[in-house]
Amino acid sequence: MQTPIISPSILSADFADLEKSFKMLNQSEADWIHLDVMDGNFVPNISFGMPVIKSLRKLTGKVFDAHLMIEQPERYIHNFKLVGVDILTVHYETQIHLNRTVDLIKKIGMKAGVALNPHTPVSLLKDIITELDLVLIMSVNPGYSGQKFIEHTYQKIVETKDLIEVTGSKAMIEVDGGVNNENAPKLFAAGADILVAASYIFNHDNPLKAIRNLKYF
Numbered sequence: 001m002q003t004p005i006i007s008p009s010i011l012s013a014d015f016a017d018l019e020k021s022f023k024m025l026n027q028s029e030a031d032w033i034h035l036d037v038m039d040g041n042f043v044p045n046i047s048f049g050m051p052v053i054k055s056l057r058k059l060t061g062k063v064f065d066a067h068l069m070i071e072q073p074e075r076y077i078h079n080f081k082l083v084g085v086d087i088l089t090v091h092y093e094t095q096i097h098l099n100r101t102v103d104l105i106k107k108i109g110m111k112a113g114v115a116l117n118p119h120t121p122v123s124l125l126k127d128i129i130t131e132l133d134l135v136l137i138m139s140v141n142p143g144y145s146g147q148k149f150i151e152h153t154y155q156k157i158v159e160t161k162d163l164i165e166v167t168g169s170k171a172m173i174e175v176d177g178g179v180n181n182e183n184a185p186k187l188f189a190a191g192a193d194i195l196v197a198a199s200y201i202f203n204h205d206n207p208l209k210a211i212r213n214l215k216y217f
């Protein structure tokens with residue numbers, strides 16, 4: 001049976017006890033761990049950065065999927081590699097030289113992703129899609145967990161899937177924001193390979209079960 005990759009975002013975890021959350025994640029069927037880095041400029045919120053990721057790296061062997069919601073992310077690519085990030089995703093809206101940034105991420109030895117805000121059209125990726133490992137479709141406006149899912153996302157997933165097929169790209173499609181047990185099956189059917197979720201998992205009475213709900217519907 002084909003199942004989505006589940007990448008829990010720790011943004012809704014208890015920051016005073018991340019070790020406990022990582023014990024849960026290690027026991028869970030989560031495939032990756034989604035790390036939301038925010039700078040208070042590109043998005044209104046500030047979350048955490050390299051020192052925190054470096055400490056968390058000691059707690060798990062799972063893939064670190066970092067989502068940079070920061071301006072000029074190209075300044076920090078080496079640093080994220082050094083603290084153990086495996087997949088580095090930058091926002092399209094922050095980039096003048098996206099091709100150079102993607103090249104650098106891959107040269108340094110990470111997988112490269114590009115994230116699109118809800119209003120940014122998929123067609124803007126036409127000339128770079130074959131170089132990407134991942135496209136992250138934002139299904140809320142980035143900055144906070146616990147927001148309402150934007151329905152237009154399904155359409156964008158289908159458009160991304162089409163672009164990938166037409167160009168022969170190997171990019172995977174990740175969806176982030178407002179993902180829960182109700183929309184997960186529809187997102188997977190539309191073509192999403194990876195589902196990110198924070199509040200659905202960490203606010204659930206049983207986070208292990210919540211992760212299973214997203215993976216096996």
Ligand code: DX5
Binds near residue numbers: 011140141142179197
């Ligand atoms: C939003 C972040 C998301 C967020 C998702 O800016 O990129 O990863 O943590 O949170 P939920 O799943 O609660 O919408």
Ligand code: ZN
Binds near residue numbers: 009034035036067176
């Ligand atoms: Zn995210």
